[in-house]
Amino acid sequence: MANIISDETIEYVGILAKLELSGEEKEQAKKDMGRMLDYIDQLNELDTEGVEPMSHVFPVQNVFREDVVTNGDDHEAMLANAPERREDSYIVPMTVI
Amino acid sequence: MSREYETVIGLEVHVELATKTKIFCGCSTAFGGAPNTHVCPVCSGMPGSLPVLNRQVVEYAAAVGLATNCTITQCCKFDRKNYFYPDNPQNYQISQLYLPVCRDGKVEIETADGKKTVGIHEIHMEEDAGKLIHDEWEDCSYVDFNRSGVPLIEIVSEPDMRSADEVIAYLEKLRLIIQYLGASDCKLQEGSMRADVNLSVRPAGTSKLGTRTEMKNLNSFKAIARAVENERRRQIELLEEGRPVVQETRRWDDNKEYSYPMRSKEDAQDYRYFPEPDLPPVVISDQWLEEIRQRQPELRDEKLARYKEEYMLPDYDAKILTSSKKMADLFEETVALCQKPKKVSNWLMVETMRLLKEQEMEPEDMAFSPENLAKLIELVEAGTINGTIAKEVFELVFRDNIDPAAYVEEKGLKTENDTDALREIVEKVIADNPQSVADYRNGKEKAIGFLVGQTMKATRGKANPAVINQLLKELL
């Protein structure tokens, strides 16, 4: 395994992702991330000299909608996907006071 | 303080665009809907949903860019700004980093110290986040996605401002440009315009920038001015004590008039931007750009110059009349109806401004029609009502947009121009006030004022003072 994830990195990624990991989970996550990076590193084996970076596969541009309201109130259907709801709001754990 | 310091300020201004629908879906942007009633799979971040760009957002963004002398990026793209927070259902905000729609602009501002130019680094398009209401008892948050996906432009200035006055002048300038374009109503209190202030200080005469802080939660021009002054002092005090300024985001509490650093977890900025694969590039052709340019309305500076020239208005008056789009529109529409620019200007400058101030209203909140103001002016000009009554009637026009002609008729407020009837009243006043009559005849010109007053009283304020004056002189 070429990529070693440090304790600091996993701590930092945890903060960014708003995750609290146990010591055991951290060790597992470090291993998983290292393996993912190893896998991605294979891309570096390709010679991309002189190749224009590409962000879209299809040669499409200017796909627009007009500024017309097409969606109505559909909150029952939307809130059906909520992990938890109260009245007409989604309920989530409080992240920051 | 032992040394002189220079304050260096740059602004990030978010403006909510006045589109009917959100930036990437056909949900309404209307205010005041019940929670989650303007929400669809796109703006609630459901997997598999696809954003489609609202053309009007590009038009508004380019219009603001043109009006602020920017170069329009004719091939621009969107990027994902990744962060985890429950107001952001996708876990990324669609924004622009690499190819923002406008770059390298500038606006001219004016303060008591004179004119100067403030550079605009870039303007980019992005989506707004949802709204969270925290319930500290239950340790949870209520999420409403009605604002999620509302289109914003972020206008990033160069660090060209040096004082709170310049910051306010710059914001006023942007506000007027954008309001005139109709791209937003730019209300700070309601959050349709938001400003984050980046501020650093450095010893005067040096060129290296100091460490800056970013100040958030500024909801009024006054709060911005106070926060700038407070942060400038805080940083100078730190430096004077030999302590470093920490680069951080701070939150302004305007009630307590101080700021505090936001928690570092909240402030962790590592957005890992990458190109948005769901949105193809936006190509603004020369022709499209020209169409946008052609549609640009007359902006504030041009209007100001024209008012002075076309209507011969003094600089001060023209500035006030053009200081809000609503006021300028009302002025022009009323003038078009009655052809009396000086009179219209007077009503707006004096009575309207007085009532706005008295009732703590913004010009945008005025609801009376140019037709009714024009009618009122005609009534005064024709001598149908006098100035005192006109002011009373105007208050009702201002408040309830009443038809002044109908009101004057209904309440019997017309000036007594029936000279015969008035002559009788004047004769009676002369008979009843021999002392004043004698004074006047003995050369005390002022005595006539008392007689005019008595006549006005007898007509319950409805007579035309000029006519009374004339009758008195005739009869004495």
Ligand SMILES: [Zn+2]
């Ligand atoms: Zn939607």
